[in-house]
């Protein structure tokens with residue numbers, strides 16, 4: 434069954450119990466490595482294990498953009514992967530600006546990690562164009578779209594190949610046609626709701642996007658600090674099947 438685990442649901446400034454927004458997309462019916470991680474602004478493998486998903490199931494990591502709350506945990510991800518006994522090359526997927534940032538964070542530890550037996554990193558750069566194929570195997574096809582965030586950034590569409598079910602993720606963005614396109618007829622849209630500021634969206638704007646894309650269900654992430662009940666209610670008036678993302682929540686699709 435295709436599932437999204439919300440490994441983190443917070444904005445850069447968020448409630449004390451929410452860490453940075455990170456996702457895992459899993460298929461518990463697959464006997465191959467099939468878990469794809471999205472972003473590593475914190476301790477992504479610790480959060481994965483807290484969701485009872487094994488490190489051994491990880492097939493690859495997508496890094497969406499260069500902001501620290503989305504990629505600064507990369508060296509820790511590599512250290513943990515190694516210590517969990519992952520020896521195969523690890524695919525790391527993203528647009529060039531994100532891959533370059535990840536390379537720099539890793540290089541900063543080069544004098545230490547050259548002594549370690551960390552897995553080889555299989556960097557795979559994706560074009561910054563609409564519907565660019567990022568990953569395609571018997572379990573998932575992943576495509577990315579450039580979104581509006583002030584720096585190069587992409588939203589993602591995960592198609593579960595065996596069932597045709599679709600998971601969409603806006604990443605950090607202002608409302609834009611690209612998110613409507615990547616979320617078209619999605620079974621689940623995970624959308625940011627930082628607030629109506631430059632490069633971000635409010636909960637109501639996320640709901641408007643879900644409605645326009647004719648998505649089935651909307652879950653809000655990248656959630657700021659404070660009481661969200663009024664924002665959630667306003668969003669539900671636009672798109673009734675809207676909920677606030679639960680930290681470490683599981684969403685079967």
Ligand SMILES: [Zn+2]
Nearest residue numbers: 498500582605
């Ligand atoms: Zn960002």
